[in-house]
Structure formats: C-alpha cells, structure tokens
Amino acid sequence: MTAPLHLHGFETSNNMKVRVALGYKGLDYAWHPIDPEQDRDRIAEISGQYLTPVLVHGETVLFDSAAILRYLDANFRDTPRLYGSDRFEQWEVEDEEFWARIVLAGPMMDVVHARIAGEELAEEEVDDATQRFQEAVEELVAKLDGQRFLVGESLSAADIHAACILQRVRLSGLFPLPDSIAEIDGWFESVIRHDRLRQPLP
Ligand SMILES: N[C@@H](CCC(=O)N[C@@H](CS)C(=O)NCC(=O)O)C(=O)O
Structure with missing residues (x-):
C-alpha cells in the first residue's frame, strides 16, 4: 500500500469527513481542490460520476465519503480503526x-x-x-x-x-x-x- 493518496474535493462536510479520517489515521495525502461550478467534467473523468469527495489510490478510484472511510479501514490495517473493535x-x-x-x-x-x-x-x-x-x-x-x-x-x-x-x-x-x-x-x-x-x- 505504498501508492500516494489523492483526494479531490471542495469545502463540504463529506470532504471534511475523509480529511479527518486520513488525519486520524496518520495517512499523508495530496489535496486537489476543485471549483464546484467549473470542474465537474474533471471529476467525472477521474471517477465516472459528478460528486466529491473522490479518492485516488494507485489504480483504485473511490467516491462517496462513507465508502472511502471503509476503504481506508480495510486497506490500512495498522492505523486506528474507524468501524469499532468487534x-x-x-x-x-x-x-x-x-x-x-x-x-x-x-x-x-x-x-x-x-x-x-x-x-x-x-x-x-x-x-x-x-x-x-x-x-x-x-x-x-x-x-x-x-x-x-x-x-x-x-x-x-x-x-x-x-x-x-x-x-x-x-x-x-x-x-x-x-x-x-x-x-x-x-x-x-x-x-x-x-x-x-x-x-x-x-
Ligand atoms: N454520498 C456522497 C455525497 C457526495 C456529495 O453530495 N457531494 C457534494 C459535496 S458534499 C457535491 O459534490 N455536490 C455537488 C455540487 O455541490 O455541485 C458522499 O457521502 O460523499
């Protein structure tokens, strides 16, 4: 799991959720702010849909804040858990x-x-x-x-x-x-x- 993490989004609660999760887990990431009025096509090109946050990790592309939080828990196992201990x-x-x-x-x-x-x-x-x-x-x-x-x-x-x-x-x-x-x-x-x-x- 060495590929860098890239997060595309703007200042909304769903984007903040992913940033908080990454920070809590101590995972470094590059933040790519988008203009919600201008950059929709770029988001669609990257992820096949129009909403943010979008996370890119190597060949893997994810959208939806809750899906991204689950991906982080499943794939960065030595970091603090987001979905409980049992x-x-x-x-x-x-x-x-x-x-x-x-x-x-x-x-x-x-x-x-x-x-x-x-x-x-x-x-x-x-x-x-x-x-x-x-x-x-x-x-x-x-x-x-x-x-x-x-x-x-x-x-x-x-x-x-x-x-x-x-x-x-x-x-x-x-x-x-x-x-x-x-x-x-x-x-x-x-x-x-x-x-x-x-x-x-x-
Ligand atoms: N279920 C998605 C919802 C994503 C969503 O609604 N994103 C908003 C920002 S929070 C967005 O991109 N809205 C389009 C717009 O404002 O034009 C998630 O949790 O990430």
Whole structure:
C-alpha cells in the first residue's frame, strides 16, 4: 500500500469527513481542490460520476465519503480503526453513521440541494429545516451525555460524520446552533482537529 493518496474535493462536510479520517489515521495525502461550478467534467473523468469527495489510490478510484472511510479501514490495517473493535461496535457505528447522514445532515441537504437547483424555499420550509436541525443537535448532545465518543472508547466513523456536518453548518452559518452545543465542544474539537486543512470559523 505504498501508492500516494489523492483526494479531490471542495469545502463540504463529506470532504471534511475523509480529511479527518486520513488525519486520524496518520495517512499523508495530496489535496486537489476543485471549483464546484467549473470542474465537474474533471471529476467525472477521474471517477465516472459528478460528486466529491473522490479518492485516488494507485489504480483504485473511490467516491462517496462513507465508502472511502471503509476503504481506508480495510486497506490500512495498522492505523486506528474507524468501524469499532468487534461486530457489535461496528453495527453501532453504522447505526450512528446512518443517523448522522439522514437526521443530522438531512435539513442541510434539503436547503443546499434546493439552492443548487435554483429553487426558492418558502420561509416555512426554511423554518422547518432549522427546527429539524436544532432537534437533531439536541439529540446528538443527549447521545454524547457522559461519553467521550458516540460509540465505544475511541473515535469512530460515527463521530467523524456528525462532527463534520456540524462544522459545515458552522462555517456556512446555514442554521443557528442551539446553546447546548457548548456541552459537546470538547468532543467536537477532538474530532475536527484531525483535519489539517480546517478552515477558521467566520
Ligand atoms: N454520498 C456522497 C455525497 C457526495 C456529495 O453530495 N457531494 C457534494 C459535496 S458534499 C457535491 O459534490 N455536490 C455537488 C455540487 O455541490 O455541485 C458522499 O457521502 O460523499
């Protein structure tokens, strides 16, 4: 596994997830920023589809953040695990990962996808997305109550998914965060610090 790792993407939660995973595993990589408006054809040429992140490792090309995290765990065995220490933990990590992708990220995806499609959302739709996001954050705070990580005793893919979604919302200012977010600041930092390209909050 000596081929260099190349990551193509831009500043979104799915790209941050892969950068955090690579940083946590101590794997070096070259970051190739793309312009989301101009470089779609290049992404399609490299990977056969249009979304980022895309990881290139020698002859192997992968897309989808969760697929890439699984590839890293399967192929860089002497690095810290992202999917638990046994199958029971793995099931838990996968449940939390799905929760983060659907429940926590859902309101953000609704708004972002509508904007990209040029659709104007009604005020009630934005209010509804904001409320669903805030409720999801409250649920995350409750999940982390008294725990250092979402599953088990070490950082996992579950933490990476959730923290990167929060970071994206923070950077974009898309939704206001509830005050209870302060309770999980320590957890958030312990995950996001692994992104060596982390952007400062505005
Ligand atoms: N399931 C994919 C989703 C990838 C995705 O939606 N990527 C976004 C950035 S997060 C993208 O490339 N969007 C196209 C655009 O913004 O034009 C993953 O988890 O990586």
